[in-house]
Amino acid sequence: MTGLAACTSEPASEPTGPAGPVPAGLERYYGQSLDWGPCQPYAKSERARSTFQGEGLECARLTVPLDYTKPQGTTITIGVLRQRATDAGDRIGSLVLNPGGPGASGMEAAAVFAPGVANRPLGERFDLVGFDPRGIGASEPTVQCLTGPERDTERAEDIEVDGTPSGVRAQEAEQRDFAQKCAQRTEYGNNMLAHVGTRDVVKDIDVLRSVLGDQKLTYLGYSYGTRIGYTYAETFPGNVRALLLDGALDPEQDLVDSTVAQGAGFGKAFGEFASWCAQQQDCALGTNPADATRAYQDLTRPLIDDPVQVGDGRRLSYQDATTGTIQALYTSQLWSQLNSGLNELKQQRGTALMALADMYNERGTDGRYATTQDAFVAVRCVDDPRVTDRNEIIEAQRRYAQVAPFLDPGTPPSSARDACNFWPVPNTSEPGQPDVQGVPPTLVISTTNDPATPYQAGVNLAKALHGRLLTFEGTQHTVFLQGNECVDTAGTDYLVDGTLPADGTRC
Numbered sequence: 001m002t003g004l005a006a007c008t009s010e011p012a013s014e015p016t017g018p019a020g021p022v023p024a025g026l027e028r029y030y031g032q033s034l035d036w037g038p039c040q041p042y043a044k045s046e047r048a049r050s051t052f053q054g055e056g057l058e059c060a061r062l063t064v065p066l067d068y069t070k071p072q073g074t075t076i077t078i079g080v081l082r083q084r085a086t087d088a089g090d091r092i093g094s095l096v097l098n099p100g101g102p103g104a105s106g107m108e109a110a111a112v113f114a115p116g117v118a119n120r121p122l123g124e125r126f127d128l129v130g131f132d133p134r135g136i137g138a139s140e141p142t143v144q145c146l147t148g149p150e151r152d153t154e155r156a157e158d159i160e161v162d163g164t165p166s167g168v169r170a171q172e173a174e175q176r177d178f179a180q181k182c183a184q185r186t187e188y189g190n191n192m193l194a195h196v197g198t199r200d201v202v203k204d205i206d207v208l209r210s211v212l213g214d215q216k217l218t219y220l221g222y223s224y225g226t227r228i229g230y231t232y233a234e235t236f237p238g239n240v241r242a243l244l245l246d247g248a249l250d251p252e253q254d255l256v257d258s259t260v261a262q263g264a265g266f267g268k269a270f271g272e273f274a275s276w277c278a279q280q281q282d283c284a285l286g287t288n289p290a291d292a293t294r295a296y297q298d299l300t301r302p303l304i305d306d307p308v309q310v311g312d313g314r315r316l317s318y319q320d321a322t323t324g325t326i327q328a329l330y331t332s333q334l335w336s337q338l339n340s341g342l343n344e345l346k347q348q349r350g351t352a353l354m355a356l357a358d359m360y361n362e363r364g365t366d367g368r369y370a371t372t373q374d375a376f377v378a379v380r381c382v383d384d385p386r387v388t389d390r391n392e393i394i395e396a397q398r399r400y401a402q403v404a405p406f407l408d409p410g411t412p413p414s415s416a417r418d419a420c421n422f423w424p425v426p427n428t429s430e431p432g433q434p435d436v437q438g439v440p441p442t443l444v445i446s447t448t449n450d451p452a453t454p455y456q457a458g459v460n461l462a463k464a465l466h467g468r469l470l471t472f473e474g475t476q477h478t479v480f481l482q483g484n485e486c487v488d489t490a491g492t493d494y495l496v497d498g499t500l501p502a503d504g505t506r507c
Contacts, residue, residue, distance in 0.1 A: 016213030020239055025071050030210040034060035034080065042079050042107065042138040044371075046364040051111035056083050056118070059107070062211060064134070064204045066188060067195055074188065078204055079138030080131045081107035083114040087124040093214040093241070095126035095495065096205065098133070100223025100247070100478075102198075102383070103375035105137040106130035109222075113481055121492050122481075129212065133228075134204060135196040136375045141187035143196060145178055145374035148367045155361070158304050158318045163412035171416035179422040182378060194425040196375070197382035202232040206239060216241035218495060222478045223247040223453055226444075227383075230465060233442070234434040242495055243465075246445040247478040250457040251464055254431050255384045256396045260403060261454050267404035269329040269451035270296075272475045276332070277339055284342035293406045296325075299345050301410050308350040316350030316357075322407055324356030329451045330477045381420035383429045390415035433464055442467035443494045443501075445487060449475035471506040479507075 018030040039052035039059040052059070061077040085091040099109035110130025117123035135143040146154065159170050183189050205228070209217045218241045221229035226245035233240050253261065274292030277283040284299070285292040300321045307315035328338035334356065341352030362370035387393060397413035420427075436442075442465045446458020455471075462469035472479045472487050480491045486507035493499040 017211040019210050019213045020215045022210065026065075026068075026207070029064055029071070029207050032063060032211055034062065034211060036060045036082065039081055039107075039111070042081070044137055044142075045105075045108075045362060045368075046366075047362070047370075048105065048108050048111075048137070051108055052081070054083075054111050054114055057111055057114060058082050058084075059138075061140075062131070062204070062208055064207050066191060068200065068203050074191070076134060076188075076192075077140045078131055078134060078208070079107050079140075080129060080208065081110050082130075083110065083118065083123070083128045085123065085125055085127050086118055090125060091127070092125045092496065093127070093218060094129045094209075094212045095122065095218050095220055096129045096131065096208065096212075097220040098131070098222070098225035098228050100221070100225040101136075101372060101376055102133070102224045102379035103136055103372035104224075105132050105370075105372075106225075107132050107138055116481065121496055125496055126218065127212070129208075131205075131208060133196075133201045133379075135186075135192065135378060136371065141192060142371050143182065143193070143375045143378045144185040144187075144371060145182040145377070146369075148363075148369050151361070151363070151369050151373070152314065152367070155320055155323075155357070156307065156315050156317050158307075160414065160416075161304055161318065161409040161411045163414040168414055168416045171414060172422075175417065175419040176422040178377070179419045179424065182374065182419075183424045186378075190424045193378055193423070194382065194428075196378050197428045198228055198231045198379070199235075199428050201228055202235050205232055206236050209239065214241075215239075218242045220244045220480070220495070221246070222480075224249060224379075226453075226461065227251070229442075230434045230436065230461065231429075233436045233439045233465070237436055237438045240439050242440065242498060243442040243467075244445070244480065244491055244495055245442065245458075245461065245465075246480045246491075247450055247453040248444055248446060248458040248461040249453060250460045251434050252431050252460065253457070255380075255387055256392065260396060260399045261457065262452055263400040263407070264403035265449075265451045265454040266326060266329055266407070268449055269475055270325075270404070270406045272332075272449055273329060273335055273338065276335055280339060282339065282343060284339050284346065296342070296406045297408070297410065299342055300325075304409060304411070308345065308348055310350045310354045314354065316345075316354050318409060320357040321345070321350070321353050323360050324353040325406075326451075327356045327360035332475055377419055381423040382425065382427050384420070385427050385430050386417075386420050386423075388417065388421060390417070393417065436465055439465070440498070441500055443470060443491065444468070445470045445472060445478075445480055445491065447472045447474050447476060447479055450477050451475070452477045468500040468503065470501050471504075473506060 043049040274289040285295040303318040328334035401408035444462035
């Protein structure tokens with residue numbers, strides 16, 4: 001890559017900050033220099049070990065306070081990965097991205113996107129920067145809850161579909177144990193768990209913005225990363241240059257309504273899959289899409305009592321079969337693998353569905369897991385109020401089964417409370433309309449058949465931010481920088497020049 005120093009054997013300190021406003025008491029963080037060096041030492045998963053080998057990638061650690069109200073106290077570090085702009089003379093600044101989760105690695109996402117943008121306008125004009133939010137991936141310390149064998153055991157059990165009193169007790173015991181292990185196994189314990197939420201993450205991003213030398217932030221957020229984006233805009237409205245949010249979360253939806261809306265998205269995506277499948281000669285669900293839900297239930301429900309052996313002592317549970325299905329519904333590129341897995345299941349084999357479930361859970365071939373699922377729960381428990389009412393919990397499951405009937409296990413709903421009800425620290429955020437007065441125009445991209453973040457959530461977020469909505473007609477979760485020229489051109493024009501697509505644009 002021209003104009004770009006590849007990873008060197010020795011870290012290179014690069015003083016660039018502080019840039020822009022610096023909050024009182026945080027000068028030493030905003031003015032620090034990053035020591036850029038090889039990325040391999042930062043790899044914490046099989047995927048990272050592969051993607052971090054990319055040419056021209058360099059990594060560093062950003063130091064931030066664990067608790068921003070105590071800047072002289074304990075510090076933690078944030079892993080950061082960068083690919084420099086290939087046109088240094090026309091460089092705008094840094095494009096900071098987050099892929100969502102919560103719990104996903106922004107470093108890995110940036111490494112994956114890097115080759116595709118390197119010699120295109122985004123890669124020419126911006127340093128592409130991905131970071132692992134506090135407690136996640138290469139950031140230290142990480143949220144640690146379950147070991148690999150413990151996660152395997154949890155996945156193999158299907159107690160979550162047991163709505164009997166004994167089943168509820170067993171589920172709540174498991175959730176309480178999970179919360180306790182998170183507190184015990186995560187460095188700094190409750191203090192760390194109390195500060196992994198979005199309110200603290202956006203403060204880390206502002207430190208990163210300054211240290212990278214950017215007066216204002218240019219940000220790209222996917223899925224949960226959109227929540228980071230609008231929370232940053234609310235917290236630092238004067239520090240925003242551009243905000244592109246793809247696959248939005250509705251800022252005003254509570255956890256129950258958000259979960260049910262997501263269920264509706266997966267239900268719609270399953271219908272699209274069923275219609276596609278019916279056109280295939282070997283469709284596991286038959287030739288009539290109207291019968292697909294029943295056919296799917298007939299295949300998967302028996303796993304509750306009789307899981308399928310898949311080798312190495314592992315068994316495909318009902319939970320793993322449905323998790324694998326959900327993974328495949330994120331993108332039509334996995335539909336063939338899902339159909340193969342369902343056909344395998346007819347023969348009492350579960351290899352393909354287990355592989356999809358492992359992909360979702362980020363389980364490596366060595367049996368080790370990325371900490372994504374642990375971090376997902378930890379962030380959610382401090383970002384959202386607990387759902388404590390058992391009647392509301394049961395009603396939420398009934399509503400979910402109505403909008404995503406293929407995921408209905410056919411057993412009575414459980415009133416069991418989740419891990420957040422046993423979390424050792426309180427939540428620090430709650431749903432609400434973001435106050436973004438003074439923020440420049442934002443761009444929200446929403447996909448008509450997005451299975452995980454329904455289209456209407458993007459409509460609502462664009463309205464809440466007084467921004468522009470770009471509609472993509474398709475069935476997948478997020479779309480920018482994934483090969484659609486119409487979307488990529490509109491998003492790039494916005495990030496580079498601030499040019500918004502015409503109102504009502506559809507791709």
